[in-house]
Amino acid sequence: MTEKTHVAEFNEELLSGYLDGALVQQDEQRVRVHLEGSAEARELLRQLVEIREAAIETKFPENRDYQWSEAPRGAASSISRRLGFLLFGAWTVALIGYSLWQMARSDEPLFAKLLVAGVVSGAALLLLSAVIDRLKVAKDDPYRGVEK
Amino acid sequence: MTTELSAREPLAAGPVAVERLTTEPTLQEAPSLLRDLVPLARAGDDAAREELANRSGRAAYGLALQLLRNRAEAQDVAQDALLKFFSTLDRFDESRPVLPWIFRIVRNRAIDVLRRGNVRRGPSLDTGAPDGSAIDPVDPATGPHEHSVRLDLQKRIWQCLQAVTPQHREILILRDYQDLSYREISEVLGTPLGTVMSRLHSARKKLREQLLEGGWVFGGDHD
Numbered sequence: 046m047t048e049k050t051h052v053a054e055f056n057e058e059l060l061s062g063y064l065d066g067a068l069v070q071q072d073e074q075r076v077r078v079h080l081e082g083s084a085e086a087r088e089l090l091r092q093l094v095e096i097r098e099a100a101i102e103t104k105f106p107e108n109r110d111y112q113w114s115e116a117p118r119g120a121a122s123s124i125s126r127r128l129g130f131l132l133f134g135a136w137t138v139a140l141i142g143y144s145l146w147q148m149a150r151s152d153e154p155l156f157a158k159l160l161v162a163g164v165v166s167g168a169a170l171l172l173l174s175a176v177i178d179r180l181k182v183a184k185d186d187p188y189r190g191v192e193k
Numbered sequence: 194m195t196t197e198l199s200a201r202e203p204l205a206a207g208p209v210a211v212e213r214l215t216t217e218p219t220l221q222e223a224p225s226l227l228r229d230l231v232p233l234a235r236a237g238d239d240a241a242r243e244e245l246a247n248r249s250g251r252a253a254y255g256l257a258l259q260l261l262r263n264r265a266e267a268q269d270v271a272q273d274a275l276l277k278f279f280s281t282l283d284r285f286d287e288s289r290p291v292l293p294w295i296f297r298i299v300r301n302r303a304i305d306v307l308r309r310g311n312v313r314r315g316p317s318l319d320t321g322a323p324d325g326s327a328i329d330p331v332d333p334a335t336g337p338h339e340h341s342v343r344l345d346l347q348k349r350i351w352q353c354l355q356a357v358t359p360q361h362r363e364i365l366i367l368r369d370y371q372d373l374s375y376r377e378i379s380e381v382l383g384t385p386l387g388t389v390m391s392r393l394h395s396a397r398k399k400l401r402e403q404l405l406e407g408g409w410v411f412g413g414d415h416d
Contacts, residue, residue, distance in 0.1 A: 061394035065368070067375050092411040093397050096404070099346040100369035105258065 055079045060090050064097060141165060227291045235282055242279070245291075250275050252292055252371075253299050259366045260303040270306060274298040293373065293380040300363065300381055307359070346409065353403035361396035368393055 055075070062068040063076040080087050148161055227248055233241035253274045257267035277298050278285075285294065354362050367373045367381060375389045384392070404411075 058391045058394040061397060062375075062390045065375070065390075065393075067390065089401075092401055095346070095411055096350060096397065096401060097369050099343055100350055100365070101372060102343070103347045103351070103370065105255070 055083075055086070057086075057089075060086065060093065064090060064093055228287065231282065231285060231287055231291065234279075246275060246279070249278065249291060249295050253295050256296055256299050256366070256371060257303055259370055260300065260363065261306060266306055270299055270302045273302050289380075290377065293377040296367070296371070296373070296377075296381045297383070349404055349407060349409055350400065353400055353407065356403045357396060357399045360392070361399055364389070364393050365396050365400060 059068060059072055059076050059079075063073060068076065080090065145162075145165065148158060151158075227245070230241045230245040230248075234245050250271060254267055254271035257270040257274070258264065261267050261270065274295055278295050285291075354365060357365070364378060364382065367378045368375075373381065375393075376386060378389050378393075379386045382389075
């Protein structure tokens with residue numbers, strides 16, 4: 046078999062697999078045979094090795110001042126935080142509902158009742174828009190596919 | 194083609210032994226330890242959570258910095274990745290390695306940042322080290338001349354990485370800077386295992402071309 050034919054049949058990608066030690070014995074043997082007959086392949090492999098050796102030895106300066114701005118929470122703190130939010134939300138809604146009901150039943154003038162109703166309605170709309178935005182973000186979350 | 198790709202190939206299994214010169218154990222050298230921390234962290238062991246956060250956080254930051262080349266953005270991305278990781282820890286499959294999973298989050302987040310084009314201009318890696326150079330290879334086995342040539346090549350490779358496509362850049366970083374196995378790379382990129390070797394080889398050849406065009410002489414006299 047001539048060197049030209051030899052080169053034509055050889056899958057050059059195997060050189061990277063050979064360099065990385067990622068080939069089965071049969072492919073490794075094919076690469077060895079090819080390298081023996083091809084000076085060009087030997088030179089390419091030598092250059093790729095030189096690049097890999099240099100790259101893997103590269104050291105980057107560490108950022109010693111780096112700190113996590115929020116420490117990961119443990120199970121206990123995580124549960125208590127969720128419970129806290131749940132209680133706070135439920136009681137806030139109950140308190141506002143009760144206040145509105147009392148306000149509606151009171152003898153206060155209509156003008157005062159409308160003022161209070163306007164403030165509460167505005168706050169409710171703002172809260173609703175925030176919830177809608179959060180739901181939209183959660184729907185388009187690019188990391189959903191990551192959580193395998 | 195009958196290429197078998199193991200989950201953790203030995204680095205020196207090929208014809209040329211490539212030895213790491215760092216003396217500190219790396220995450221890649223102790224993957225089981227990182228994975229062992231997950232059930233402890235799930236059970237509420239704060240020390241395990243902190244250790245897991247520190248180790249995986251450093252790795253996430255390192256990859257983010259290499260992908261984005263901006264410290265502030267890399268910190269944000271690493272922070273996001275870590276929080277994402279811990280918020281979904283309960284669903285994590287303990288039979289899988291931790292790092293590829295975190296790296297995949299980092300990679301996706303970095304792509305988002307780059308797509309939005311909002312990578313802030315900050316101190317580049319080339320001015321980050323005390324001596325003004327970004328990369329400082331430690332090579333006690335070689336003399337000053339060899340050290341200088343190696344450092345020159347490392348800087349050129351780092352520069353040339355900017356000239357290749359993002360797809361090639363990320364696979365080179367994952368393999369030749371982060372030292373992930375082919376299987377781990379396929380998990381991070383979400384590509385078939387068989388694609389990794391072909392894309393990696395193509396990327397390496399492009400990088401080599403860039404180096405040659407830049408005047409680098411492989412194995413030559415660099416006096």
